[in-house]
Amino acid sequence: MITFMNNSDSEDEPCNERTSLMSAESPPVPSYQDGMQASETGEAQTHRKRQTGSSRSPNNVAEGNVSDSGVRVRESPLDNEEEELTLKYGAKHVIMLFVPVTLCMIVVVATIKSVRFYTEKNGQLIYTPFSEDTPSVGQRLLNSVLNTIIMISVIVVMTVFLVVLYKYRCYKFIHGWLILSSLMLLFLFTYIYLGEVLKTYNVAMDYPTVILVIWNFGAVGMICIHWKGPLQLQQAYLIMISALMALVFIKYLPEWSAWVILGAISIYDLIAVLCPKGPLRMLVETAQERNEPIFPALIYSSAMIWTVGMAKPDTAARGPSQQTWDADGRENHGSPSHLDSQISETSHPITSLEELEEEERGVKLGLGDFIFYSVLVGKAAATPSGDWNTTLACFVAILIGLCLTLLLLAVFKKALPALPISITFGLIFYFSTDNLVRPFMDTLASHQLYI
Amino acid sequence: AFFWLVSLLLSSLIWFIAVKASDPHDEPLQKGLLIFGVMFSVLLQEAFRFLYYKLLRKAIEGLVALSEDGCSPISIQQMAYVAGVGFGLMSGAFSMINLLADALGPGTVGIHGDSQLYFLTSAFMTMVLIFLHTFWGILFFHGCENRRWWEIAAVIVMHLAVSGSTFCNPLYVGSLVPSYLLMAAAAVWAYLLSGGSAQNLRRFLLCK
Numbered sequence: 001m002i003t004f005m006n007n008s009d010s011e012d013e014p015c016n017e018r019t020s021l022m023s024a025e026s027p028p029v030p031s032y033q034d035g036m037q038a039s040e041t042g043e044a045q046t047h048r049k050r051q052t053g054s055s056r057s058p059n060n061v062a063e064g065n066v067s068d069s070g071v072r073v074r075e076s077p078l079d080n081e082e083e084e085l086t087l088k089y090g091a092k093h094v095i096m097l098f099v100p101v102t103l104c105m106i107v108v109v110a111t112i113k114s115v116r117f118y119t120e121k122n123g124q125l126i127y128t129p130f131s132e133d134t135p136s137v138g139q140r141l142l143n144s145v146l147n148t149i150i151m152i153s154v155i156v157v158m159t160v161f162l163v164v165l166y167k168y169r170c171y172k173f174i175h176g177w178l179i180l181s182s183l184m185l186l187f188l189f190t191y192i193y194l195g196e197v198l199k200t201y202n203v204a205m206d207y208p209t210v211i212l213v214i215w216n217f218g219a220v221g222m223i224c225i226h227w228k229g230p231l232q233l234q235q236a237y238l239i240m241i242s243a244l245m246a247l248v249f250i251k252y253l254p255e256w257s258a259w260v261i262l263g264a265i266s267i268y269d270l271i272a273v274l275c276p277k278g279p280l281r282m283l284v285e286t287a288q289e290r291n292e293p294i295f296p297a298l299i300y301s302s303a304m305i306w307t308v309g310m311a312k313p314d315t316a317a318r319g320p321s322q323q324t325w326d327a328d329g330r331e332n333h334g335s336p337s338h339l340d341s342q343i344s345e346t347s348h349p350i351t352s353l354e355e356l357e358e359e360e361r362g363v364k365l366g367l368g369d370f371i372f373y374s375v376l377v378g379k380a381a382a383t384p385s386g387d388w389n390t391t392l393a394c395f396v397a398i399l400i401g402l403c404l405t406l407l408l409l410a411v412f413k414k415a416l417p418a419l420p421i422s423i424t425f426g427l428i429f430y431f432s433t434d435n436l437v438r439p440f441m442d443t444l445a446s447h448q449l450y451i
Numbered sequence: 452a453f454f455w456l457v458s459l460l461l462s463s464l465i466w467f468i469a470v471k472a473s474d475p476h477d478e479p480l481q482k483g484l485l486i487f488g489v490m491f492s493v494l495l496q497e498a499f500r501f502l503y504y505k506l507l508r509k510a511i512e513g514l515v516a517l518s519e520d521g522c523s524p525i526s527i528q529q530m531a532y533v534a535g536v537g538f539g540l541m542s543g544a545f546s547m548i549n550l551l552a553d554a555l556g557p558g559t560v561g562i563h564g565d566s567q568l569y570f571l572t573s574a575f576m577t578m579v580l581i582f583l584h585t586f587w588g589i590l591f592f593h594g595c596e597n598r599r600w601w602e603i604a605a606v607i608v609m610h611l612a613v614s615g616s617t618f619c620n621p622l623y624v625g626s627l628v629p630s631y632l633l634m635a636a637a638a639v640w641a642y643l644l645s646g647g648s649a650q651n652l653r654r655f656l657l658c659k
Contacts, residue, residue, distance in 0.1 A: 387549065388548040388549050388552055389545050389548065389549060392544055392545070392548060393456055396452055396453055396456055396541070397453070397456075400453045429456070429460070432460050432464070433460070435467075436460065436463045436464050436467045437459060437460060437463040439463075439467065440462075440463035440466050440467065440488065441463075441545060441549075443485060444485070444489070445546070445549065445550070447485065447620070448569070448572070448573065448576075448617065448620040449485070449489055449614070449617045449618065449620070450546060450576055450577075450580055450613070450614055450617045451459075451462075451489050451492040451493055451496070451542070451614055
């Protein structure tokens with residue numbers, strides 16, 4: 001098993017670039033701004049989420065304020081109405097992210113609990129060369145820290161490499177790399193997964209059927225992720241490959257190394273996204289400068305806008321909308337999930353209100369976040385004590401962390417790291433539930449006491 | 452749910468420390484510590500319910516300030532209901548899920564002389580607790596809103612009573628029956644507080 005893992009360095013990298021969370025809007029094209037100002041007086045309403053200057057109540061965990069507003073602050077008599085809309089959609093966006101994260105975690109936990117393969121120790125990745133089968137605790141700790149250092153440095157090197165490639169516009173190389181890695185994920189890992197699931201449930205399947213199923217699954221997946229496809233199918237595929245990747249990590253990372261790596265990678269995420277010279281931040285900023293979407297295979301997007309019905313009967317409106325169309329035209333090969341960043345709502349004359357899209361802007365979450373959340377919950381589920389309370393507690397902790405992160409996103413309105421808060425909560429809850437709550441609940445259950 | 456979890460965490464921390472600091476072979480002491488742990492946990496849960504209420508109050512104020520017609524899109528009663536449901540679901544999940552996982556596997560219930568109705572009674576007890584948490588949420592928030600301290604005290608007393616009644620297990624009559632009675636009472640009270648009345652109920656049942 002170890003030999004094929006050597007090929008996995010290519011997919012290691014993309015999954016680590018995916019650790020950022022950002023609002024869905026790239027800054028609009030400059031010409032749009034002129035267009036906007038020209039037609040400002042004439043329009044009745046734009047369903048454009050924009051950044052409001054006032055600070056909203058940030059402590060609304062229940063509602064989950066998320067706004068994916070644009071970058072321009074606009075004086076408008078429709079201020080309050082926009083905010084009202086933003087709030088309503090904010091809660092929707094939180095749910096839109098909760099559902100895929102939950103689904104990914106459910107898939108991972110279900111697999112871990114049922115398929116024995118992913119909890120057996122069958123060797124380690126080359127990225128974690130130090131074994132944890134040492135007699136003393138200190139040695140084990142040292143080994144896990146060394147493993148973490150190696151893993152994190154590999155991730156950093158890959159990230160910097162990707163950013164350098166992106167800066168120097170070596171798009172073909174990056175695309176080839178991403179295609180290769182998603183190819184491997186979709187075909188090889190799915191094949192292994194299918195094999196193990198069939199083994200667990202003792203279901204026989206002949207090779208022609210397997211070939212047919214895997215070929216179709218993989219081919220449709222490649223098309224959906226890298227080209228065009230129905231949004232829900234694309235989301236489903238992204239969830240599936242995140243789950244597969246997380247399962248690989250859970251299987252091949254030794255116990256203590258996994259926890260230390262989780263902690264270290266959330267710190268790295270914090271640094272990489274927030275520091276001015278951080279690689280992820282540079283990636284996002286470069287993408288925004290060039291007004292290009294970040295690669296479709298790295299980001300989960302919760303919504304997109306189909307550019308239908310943008311009738312432009314008014315010449316005043318024609319200008320800016322033409323420009324935004326041009327910006328879109330460039331991205332014709334990009335996945336539709338990034339159209340939304342370019343579709344800043346164009347100004348419309350008063351009558352064509354019904355042609356305006358319902359606000360479909362979504363929030364984007366990097367796939368690496370999905371993977372590491374699932375790794376945390378999966379590791380919690382894989383603990384030898386077989387306790388479900390720990391899994392549940394980690395799950396709730398991660399979701400609350402995600403909620404808080406989205407809240408901060410609404411407040412700060414720029415790309416934010418999604419890992420630190422959730423992983424911190426998850427780690428705290430895992431260790432405390434496993435060691436403190438479990439004996440308590442077990443004792444209560446044995447006496448059948450209820451609290 | 453998160454707040455309930457945090458309260459559980461803190462209460463188990465206290466219990467754990469107490470257990471570690473005491474003699475593991477002293478049976479009555481362990482039982483006493485357990486009882487103490489349960490009571491303390493109940494009080495902590497109610498304290499966290501109160502903290503959650505405070506948080507939601509602030510949130511509602513923010514929402515009201517933002518909305519154009521001066522009322523928030525979600526009322527405090529709805530929030531009370533949701534809070535209660537959250538608490539209840541988390542509490543129920545933590546009580547039941549290990550049992551359910553074990554129930555899937557092989558085994559005989561009560562083979563060592565314990566009650567054979569273990570799973571059944573656990574299920575009923577969990578259900579009644581979930582309902583009770585929901586109703587307590589409504590009552591508690593209503594009491595906090597209208598500054599009626601006796602309502603809050605009643606909720607705390609009820610919670611303590613229900614938890615205390617489980618000490619009678621496996622004498623299930625002593626725990627299930629009072630709990631269900633309390634639940635019925637709390638249900639009626641919460642219904643009346645939420646604006647229901649006998650007339651509404653009749654109209655609903657007769658589909659007018």
